[in-house]
Amino acid sequence: MSTIPLRTEPAEIIEPATAARLVEQTSANQPIVTAKKIGEVILDISNISLSFGGVKALTDISFNVKEHEIRAIIGPNGAGKSSMLNCINGVYSPQQGSITFRGQTFKHMNSHQVAVMGVARTFQNLALFKGMSVLDNIMSGRNLKIKSNLLLQALRIGPAEKEEIKHREAVERIIDFLEIQAYRKTPVGQLPYGLQKRVDLGRALAMEPQVLLLDEPMAGMNVEEKQDMCRFVLDVNDEFGTTVVLIEHDMGVVMDISDRVVVLDYGKKIGDGTPDEVRNNEDVIRAYLGTSH
C-alpha cells in the first residue's frame, strides 16, 4: 500500500444521537430503547392486482402491516415493490383488490387522503423539490398542519408567524436528528445523492406519520452511512412507534432490522414471514437471495 497522505486522527467521539431531541422535553429523560410492542394490523393489503397494458406489475398480493413493526418488502428488480407502495399512496390505482387502513377499506387511495391519514413516503428515484432548500423541503412536509389562510400568511402577523415558527422548530429537530445542519439552506439539487436521500427521509418524518413507507432509503450509501440510516429508522420506530414499511436490497439491513418480510417476485408474493423464515424459504432463495446469503 502506498502512502496515506494524512493519518487517522484519534477517534473522535461525537455527541450522543440527537434523536432524543426529536422528542419534546417530556420524554427526554425516558430510556431511548424501549421494549417494542407490536400492535394490531394497521394496514391490510388484500388481493391487489395491478397491470399496465400487458405488464402485470402485481398479481393478487395480500399481506398486512401491524402497528409499530418494521415490515420489509424485498424481491428482485421489477418485482413490483415500488408499485406496491404507489398503490398504497394512491399514485397508482390497482385494478383489483382493496387496501384497509385502520379499519377503513378503500378500492383505491387518493394521495391527499392518504397523507391526511398519516402515511408518509420516500421515493426510490429521489422526488425532492429540486429548486427548494433543504429547510423548505422538510418544511413542506408540514404543510398539512398549517392552519392560517392565504391572507394571514401574506400579512404574516400574529398566529401565522407563530405557527410558522412552531413548525420551524419541529423541522429543526429533524434536521438535527438527520445531521444535515450544515446544508440547511442549500438547494437540494446540489447535494450529493446520499444526503438527498436523507432529506427525503426528513420530509417524510416532518409529516409525523403513523406509517412510513421507505423505498430503498439506503441505496447509494456506504456501510457507515447505512448504519446511520438504520439508526434513524430504528429510532423513529422505537420512539414514536411509527410503523415502517421498508423496501431495501441490502439483505444485511433487511434481515437485521425488520420484524417481518414480504417477498415479491414477478408481481407475485412468494414468501412472507420473519427474517429467519424468509431466509430459509426455498422459493425465496431461488428467486432472490441466491445461495450466498
Add this chain to the structure above:
Amino acid sequence: QAKEQFFPLLSYRTGPYAPNGVPWANGKQDYLKMVNARDGGINGVKLTYEECETGYATDRGVECYERLKGRPGVAIFDPQATGITFALTEKVPTDKVPLITLGYGLSVSQDGQAFKWNFPLMGSYWTGADILIQHIGQKEGGLDKLKGKKITLVYHDSPFGKEPIPLLQERARMHGFDLQLIPVTAPGVEQKSAWLQVRQTRPDYVLLWGWGVMNSTALKEAQATGYPRDKMYGVWWAGAEPDVKDVGEGAKGYHALALNTSGQQPKVIQDILKYVHEKGQGTGPKDEVGQVLYTRGVIIQMLSIEAVRRAQERFGKGKVMTGEQVRWGMENLALDQKRLDALGFAGIMRPLSTSCSDHMGSTWARVQTWNGSKWEFSSDFIQADEQILKPMVKAGAEKYMADKKMTRRNAADCQS
C-alpha cells in the same frame, strides 16, 4: 442660444408596419431638410429634428413622447399610430404641445372646442367613409340607388378599423343599404375566412379599412376568391404603393381614397430632390420620393411648419415658438390655393383652413385607382356631408367632455 424650432419625429422603421412607416417618416424628414436648405428655416429659425422609433407600440411611443417633449422649441407631435394618439391625447393638454393626426386618430377630435390640442387635419375616418359612400352612390347613379345593395366593411380589428362603423351605420340607415361587418384580426396575415364570407354574401361593394400587411393580403385573397377588385374601395391608408406593390396585376382596378397625389412632378417634390437628394442627404432611396405615403409625410410636415409660420406672424417673426403658440398657429391655418402654389403644393392637395371649432380644415378627398403599375385618379374631389358629420362629431365630443367633466372652450379661450 441658437434659434431652433424642434420637430420630434415619431416613426417606425422596424416591425409589422415598417413598409408603410418608412416612406411616411422619410417624407417628413426630407421636407425638414429641404426647408432648411432652401429657405434657411422659418424666417431664420432653423429647424431641428430627432427621430424616435416606436415600432408602432403604444408604450414605446409614450416613451418617445416623454423623451422629446421637453426639448427646447418643441413644436408638434405626429404620433403616426392610432394607439399612440389615444395615449398622447390624454397627455398633451398638460404638456401643452399640439398633436397632428392627419387623416387618422379620433374622428370626434375634429371638434376643436372639445379637443383643444388635437388636429385631425384633412380628414378623419368618418369623412373618409362618407366620401366613399357618396362616390359609390354617384357610380350607382344616385345615393337612392343604394337601397337594397350590400356593402361589406372588411376592417382591421382595432379602434382604427372600427372608427368608420358608426358613420356607415348612419348612412346605411339613411339609404337603406345592407352593411356587413367583417373584422380581420391584426396584423391581418390570415384572411381566408373573411373572404369566404365575402364570397358567400357576394356584396356589391367591399370597403377595405386596413393598414400594413392587411391590405395586400386582402387584395390577394380577393383575387383568390374571385372577388372583383374594381368593387373594392380602400381608405387612404390602404391606397399606397406598399399595399399593391407585390400584388401587381392582381390589384388592377382596385380603388382607394386619396388625400394627396403621388409622383415626382410637383414642385415641392422637385425641390426635395434638388436640395436634399442631389446633395446626397436624402433619408431614403430616391425612387421612393413622391410616393403616396412619402408625399403624405411631406404634407404633414408642411402643415406643421406652416403652423409655426402662422404663429410667428402673431407672436413674433423669427422667434422660436412654444407648443402653445404652435397650437394657435395650427388652429388658424389659412392655406388658400395661392399659398399652396407658392409652397410648391399645387395639385397635391386642396386648400385648407382651420378654426377653433374646426380642427380638420378640409373634408375633401378623391378616389384613385390602381392600374396595375400606378395609382390614377378616378374621381373629382368629394366633400364629406357636413349635415351628417356635424351632429355626430358634436354628440361624440359632448360625451367625451361629459366623461371628462370638461366644458366647451369659450370664445375667449379660442382667441388665446
Add this chain to the structure above:
Amino acid sequence: MAFFLETLLGGLMAGMLYSLVALGFVLIFKASGVFNFAQGAMVLFAALAMARFSEWIPQWTGINSLLLANVAAFAVAGAIMFAVAWLIERLVLSHLVNQEGATLLMATLGIAYFLEGLGQTLFGSSIYKIDIGMPKEPIFVLESAFQGGILINKEDLYAALIAALLVALLSLFFQKTSTGRALRAVADDHQAAQSIGIPLNRIWVIVWCVAGVVALVAGMIWGSKLGVQFSLATVALRALPVVILGGLTSVPGAIIGGLIIGVGEKLSEVYLGPFVGGGIEIWFAYVLALGFLLFRPQGLFGEKIIDRV
C-alpha cells in the same frame, strides 16, 4: 352545401399552411427539447433572403429565367440558413447544454431578436416579392354538381401538396434512421446522450439546418402568398395551436393538427362569427386546441408526458 364544402376545403388548405410553420417547431422540439421561439424569425429571415436574392441574382448575373433565378436564390438562402444553424450551435446552444427548457426558450428568444435585426439590416424592411410562379387565380370544380362550382385556391393547393411531401419525408427520417433515434435521445437527456457518444454539436447543427430549410420552404410559400415583410414572423402565432393540438413531438401531428385547426377556425368564423361580431377565429383556434388537450394533455399524437416516481 357548396359553400360549406368551400369553407371546409379552404380550412384544410389554410391548415396545411399552418402545418408548414408548425413543423419547424416540432422538429426542433422533438430533437432537442427546445421550444424554438425563433421559428417565426427564421421563417422571416429565410424568406427575406430568398426574396432578395431572387431579385439580386438576375441583376448580378444577368440570368433572366425566373425558374433559374428562384432555384439559385433558394440555394443561396438554404446555404445562409445552414450558416445560421451552425452559428447558433457554436455561439449559443453549445454553451447551454443540459439547461432547463425555460433557459433554452429564452436563448431562442435572443436568437429571434438577433435574426430580426440582422434580417432587416441585410435585406431591408420594406415589402418584397417572391414569385415562384404560383397561380393566383382560382379554379372552380364540380360545376356540374353545384351551381357556380366549388372554388379552389390553386396556390393553396400546391402549397398543401408541398407541405404534405415535406412531412412525409421528415416522418421517415425520424422513424427510420439511427440519427432520428439519436435526436430523440438528445431531447430526453442531453447529458446522458453525451455520455454515450452522441455528438450534441453535430446533432444540433443538423436539426437546426433541417428546421432552417423547413422555415425556408414555409417562408417561400407564405412569402409568395403574403409578400415578404415583417409580419411574416407573426404567422408563428397562428401555428402554435396547431403544434400543441398535434403534439409537440409529432411530425404527423403537425399535419393533422393543422387540418383540424384550419377547418375548425374557418368554420367557426364563417358560421359562428357573424352572431358574435366576428373576428373569433384566432381565439377559437386556441380554445379548440385547449379542448383537445383536456382529453389528451400531450396533444393528439404527442409522446405521453411522463411523470413517474
Add this chain to the structure above:
Amino acid sequence: MTHDSSPIVLNVNGIEVIYNHVILVLKGVSLQVPEGRIVAILGGNGAGKTTTLRAISNLLKGERGEVTKGSIELRGERIENLSPADLVQRGVVQVMEGRHCFAHLTIEENLFTGSYTRHSKSEIAANLEKVYTYFPRLKTRRSSQAAYTSGGEQQMCAIGRALMANPSMVLLDEPSMGLAPQIVEEVFNIVQDLNQKEKVTFLLAEQNTNMALKYADYGYIMESGRVVMDGAASDLASNEDVKEFYLGVGGGERKSFKDVKSYKRRKRWLA
C-alpha cells in the same frame, strides 16, 4: 503505483473542480488507472467521486462545473478540452449516477443509442444479444419505455447501454445502486469478465465497498474532495479503518445494523 507494470491509460493530476464559479469541490485529486485494471474510488456521500468521474468524461459543463487546475491525460493525450463524444470515440464511456435512461425511448432503443458510434450492424446485433444474456430482465422489458420500468431495470439499462459502445474503458458511477444482490453480483462478474477477456479498463465509484474491493485491483479513498488513502485493493480491505468504516466489520466481526450504537467512533482523516 510502483509495483504495477501496466502502462497508465488515465492519469488525473491534481485537479480542482469548482461548481457555479464558487463552490470548490475537488481540492487537488490525483489518480492513475493502469491499462486493463479495475480501479475503485471509495468514499462517503459528498466526497467527490461523481465529480471526479464527471471531470474525466467532461460532463461537468452541463452541471456548470469546471476544472480549474490540474490536468487529465488519456494515454498521454490531454483530454480536458475534448467533448464527451470525442472521448467515446476514444473508447471511454461513462455510466452516469442515477440511471439517466432516455425516458421516452424503449429499453431496446436505449440500448441501440448506446451503439451510436459504431457502424457494423452485425456487431451491434451481437452486442445486443450479449447485453440481453447479461440482463435477461431487460429482454423481457425490451419494448417498454424506459421511464416505465423499475429502478433496477433502469440501472441495468444504463449499464447495458454503455456496454453497447464497445468501450475500452468504462467509468462506472455506483453501478450497484438499486440492484438486487444477485444482479449486483452479476454486474461485478460482468466487469471481471470484460476485464479479463476483453481487457476493458474500469474505473468505478462505488459505495458497496465489499464488492468493490473484492473485484478491484486498486482503490482510492476520497473524503471531502481529496484522496486520503490509496493502495492495492487487498491492502485496503485489510486496513483496520477501512474495515470499520467501509466494510462494517469493526472489531473483527460484522455488527448487526440493529445494534449500531448511537455513540460512534467516526472516521475522520481530515478535520
Add this chain to the structure above:
Amino acid sequence: MLYRENGQFKTTYRADQQIFPILQDRIVIGLLLLFAFVAVPLLASDYLFRAILIPFLIISLAALGVNILVGYCGQISLGSGAFMAVGAYGAYNFFVRMPGLPLIPALILGGLCATFFGILFGLPSLRVKGLYLAVATLAAQFFSDWMFLRIKWFTNDSPSGSISVTGLQVFGLPIEGAHSKYWLCLSILVVIALLAKNLVRGAIGREWMAIRDMDVAAAVIGIRPMYAKLSAFAVSSFIIGMAGALWGFVHLGAWEPAAFSVDFSFRLLFMVIIGGLGSILGGFLGAAFITVLPIALSQALPALAGLAGIEISTAGVSHAELMIFGGLIVWFLIVEPHGLAKLWSTAKQKLRLWPFPH
C-alpha cells in the same frame, strides 16, 4: 469582508425567519427604499419619471405577479397580457360606473376581476402542463383581445373601443403630476412585493414550489394540486390585474386593447425568465432588463456611433438595437442560465468569501 454574516448569530427562529436575515441586506434595503422614496423624486427628471420609472415600477409589479405563477408555481402562462387587460378594463368599469370611487378601491376591484378571470383560465392547468399549458393560455390572451374590442359594454360604448380616464385621486389627493404617480406606483409595488414575499416564503409558497418541482411527490405529502395551482393563478392574476389597471390609469391614461397585446404577455414571461424564475428580486431585474435596456440602447447607440464617427440612420439604430438586445440575452444566459437574480446571488457569495476566491 464587507459582506459577512459571521458573528451574526440568530438566537431565535423568528430572527432567522426575517425577510432579510443578514444585517447588511437589511441596511441596503433600507437605504434603497429611502433612496427610492426620497432621493429619486428630488433628482429625477420628468422624462425619467414618466418614461422610465413609472412604467418600470408597473411592469415590475406585473412581473412579480407572473413570477408567482411561472417562477414559483411552475405554470407557464402567456396570458398575462389578458390578465392585465381584465384588470384595467375591470377597474375602468367600476371607475366610470360608480361615480366618486377612489382610485385604490378601483384598482383592487380591477385586480379582483383579473383574479376571477385568472382562476377561470387557470382551470385547464389541472390537466394540461408545461408548454402545452403555456400555449393554451394564449387562448385567454386572444379571447380578451377580442372581448374588449367586441363587447361595447366594457368600453362604455365608446365607438372606437378606446377609453380614457381622468380625475384620479388617492385619499383626496389628485394623482396627476409625475411625482404623485411615482409615489403611488412605488408604494403599491413595495406593499405588494412585501406581501408576495411573505406568501412565497410561507406555507403556500412552499406548496407552489413543490407543485412546480415535482407534482406527484407534492401530492403524496398531502398538497392538493388543485388548491395550489388555482391559488397561484388567483394571487398572480390579482397582482397582474392591479398592474394592468395602473398601466392603463396611471401610465397611459387612455388605451385600446392593443396596449395589452400578446407582445406584452411574451415580454412579461421573458422578464421573469431572464430575471430569474422563483425570485422576487429577479422580477425587478428582468423588468429592468427588458424594458429599460432597449430604451437605453436606442439612446446610447447613436451617441456611441457619433463618437466612433459613423452616422447611422434611425432604422440602423433600431436594427442594431434588436441585434444587441438579442445578443445580450444570450450572453447573460450563458453566463448564468438561471437568470440575473442568480448572478447576483453568486456575486454575493463571492463577496462573502472575498478576498479569497473560494
